[in-house]
Amino acid sequence: MRLLAAIFDSLGKSVLHAVEEMGRIILLFLSVLSWMVRPPWRLRNIFKQMEFVGVRSIFVVVLTGMFTGMVMALQGYHGFRMFSAESMVGSAVALGMTRELGPVLTSLMVTARAGSAMAAELGTMKVTEQIDALYVMAANPVQYLIVPRVIAGVIMVPFLTVISDFVGILGGYFVGVQILNINSGIFIKNITKMVELNDIYNGLIKAACFGLILSLVGCYKGFNTSGGAEGVGRATTEAVVLASITILISDYFLTALMF
Amino acid sequence: MIKLVDIHKSFGKQKVLNGLNLEIEDGKTTVIIGRSGGGKSVLLKHIIGLMRPDSGQVLVDGVDMTKLNDKELNEIRKKFGMLFQEAALFDSMNVGENVAFPLREHAKIKEKEIWEIVADRLRAVGLTGVEEKMPSELSGGMRKRVGLARAIALHPQIVLFDEPTTGLDPIMAEAINQLIIETQQNFNLTCVVISHDIQSIFRIGHKIAMLYEGDIIAYGTSEEIRASDNPVIVQFLAGSIEGPIRIM
Numbered sequence: 001m002r003l004l005a006a007i008f009d010s011l012g013k014s015v016l017h018a019v020e021e022m023g024r025i026i027l028l029f030l031s032v033l034s035w036m037v038r039p040p041w042r043l044r045n046i047f048k049q050m051e052f053v054g055v056r057s058i059f060v061v062v063l064t065g066m067f068t069g070m071v072m073a074l075q076g077y078h079g080f081r082m083f084s085a086e087s088m089v090g091s092a093v094a095l096g097m098t099r100e101l102g103p104v105l106t107s108l109m110v111t112a113r114a115g116s117a118m119a120a121e122l123g124t125m126k127v128t129e130q131i132d133a134l135y136v137m138a139a140n141p142v143q144y145l146i147v148p149r150v151i152a153g154v155i156m157v158p159f160l161t162v163i164s165d166f167v168g169i170l171g172g173y174f175v176g177v178q179i180l181n182i183n184s185g186i187f188i189k190n191i192t193k194m195v196e197l198n199d200i201y202n203g204l205i206k207a208a209c210f211g212l213i214l215s216l217v218g219c220y221k222g223f224n225t226s227g228g229a230e231g232v233g234r235a236t237t238e239a240v241v242l243a244s245i246t247i248l249i250s251d252y253f254l255t256a257l258m259f
Numbered sequence: 260m261i262k263l264v265d266i267h268k269s270f271g272k273q274k275v276l277n278g279l280n281l282e283i284e285d286g287k288t289t290v291i292i293g294r295s296g297g298g299k300s301v302l303l304k305h306i307i308g309l310m311r312p313d314s315g316q317v318l319v320d321g322v323d324m325t326k327l328n329d330k331e332l333n334e335i336r337k338k339f340g341m342l343f344q345e346a347a348l349f350d351s352m353n354v355g356e357n358v359a360f361p362l363r364e365h366a367k368i369k370e371k372e373i374w375e376i377v378a379d380r381l382r383a384v385g386l387t388g389v390e391e392k393m394p395s396e397l398s399g400g401m402r403k404r405v406g407l408a409r410a411i412a413l414h415p416q417i418v419l420f421d422e423p424t425t426g427l428d429p430i431m432a433e434a435i436n437q438l439i440i441e442t443q444q445n446f447n448l449t450c451v452v453i454s455h456d457i458q459s460i461f462r463i464g465h466k467i468a469m470l471y472e473g474d475i476i477a478y479g480t481s482e483e484i485r486a487s488d489n490p491v492i493v494q495f496l497a498g499s500i501e502g503p504i505r506i507m
Binding site for chain 2: 124125128129130132133135136137138139140
């Protein structure tokens with residue numbers, strides 16, 4: 001009986017902690033929104049973050065997108081061949097990439113690369129009192145540090161998703177047409193027939209939402225770091241885990257709403 | 260003038276400030292002494308509004324800091340400069356950009372003037388030609404000097420020092436003390452220093468306040484504090500294990 005009570009106690013505490021944390025992240029989001037519209041607009045910081053989140057993630061996103069497209073073509077081919085519909089490989093790859101894998105994989109890769117770096121950088125600034133120094137110099141840290149990162153996340157993840165979608169389909173084309181000998185014209189025609197602009201748009205809206213999640217969670221975890229180097233390490237890990245889980249869960253609900 | 264009135268602050272069950280009262284005179288250096296972990300940093304953070312008390316007032320020139328919103332707090336913070344314990348320089352900026360930061364944020368002046376002030380403030384702390392260096396390339400003493408140059412960049416009225424000589428060798432500690440004295444005189448500053456470095460406190464402090472168990476138990480000039488027969492002060496100044504201050 002005591003064991004059961006302890007289990008429920010621990011379960012209840014975890015749920016309360018999760019709800020409390022979600023509330024704090026939402027409060028941070030509201031604070032970001034309110035600071036976003038107030039001058040000064042720190043364009044230099046925003047462009048610096050856009051370069052960090054976006055431009056420097058291109059390589060890893062291209063690699064992920066291309067191999068995902070290639071493996072989808074390979075797997076799809078074996079599946080479709082069972083009922084002689086190999087020509088559908090192209091549209092399967094294109095739909096899969098634009099609706100799901102492009103936005104999700106891109107944002108997971110950006111979370112691992114940039115979301116973790118946000119948590120680590122802000123966490124280090126927190127434990128070395130650099131964030132306090134910003135307050136003391138009458139510069140609001142939310143406006144100075146978090147707003148540029150969130151803007152960069154929301155703008156750049158959709159851009160990276162476009163690249164991921166494109167190279168994914170290109171990878172699928174390479175495997176489908178060059179290796180598995182599917183007719184090139186049919187491959188492309190099936191893509192244009194099946195994929196609608198809405199599929200791409202909705203994928204990009206998802207990507208923007210994921211960009212918001214990964215940057216907000218990364219900044220939140222960094223901003224609330226305590227306990228020296230160990231604390232920074234913990235904040236970084238928690239940021240990646242929490243952002244990845246939130247992206248995957250919200251993906252389901254966004255998909256249910258959109259398609 | 261800075262006036263702290265009946266300040267209470269607890270973290271969970273731990274009472275850190277317990278009805279603290281203190282007046283800090285303008286144009287003087289007040290040193291707050293006390294044990295490590297005794298609430299000195301917490302007190303300093305209350306003065307500049309980084310922490311809010313559970314109850315009590317923090318009056319800066321008659322304005323209660325505890326009642327201000329973020330915008331009003333930012334306005335009043337322009338009167339302050341602060342040197343953090345580890346200097347808290349921004350790692351991503353070089354020395355020049357660090358010192359220029361408060362000027363870029365608040366002084367509506369041209370870039371050329373900013374760099375003139377940066378050079379002037381760095382000269383005031385005994386550094387020249389280091390603008391391009393990154394904070395990671397500097398020694399502990401140099402970092403604190405740059406931190407001080409940044410703290411006085413906007414010509415504040417009040418500068419707060421969080422353990423300015425901790426972690427420095429005796430010669431560098433003395434150099435920093437000398438710098439605090441000179442800066443206070445040259446810029447006619449109100450300085451609040453927290454420290455447990457006995458040699459330094461009598462060197463730099465016009466007034467000394469002893470923080471013990473969440474309250475100021477003694478306040479006076481160096482001579483008055485030295486002559487005190489309060490057993491807590493006697494034990495603290497002597498660095499003795501025996502006495503009313505218990506070692507945890």
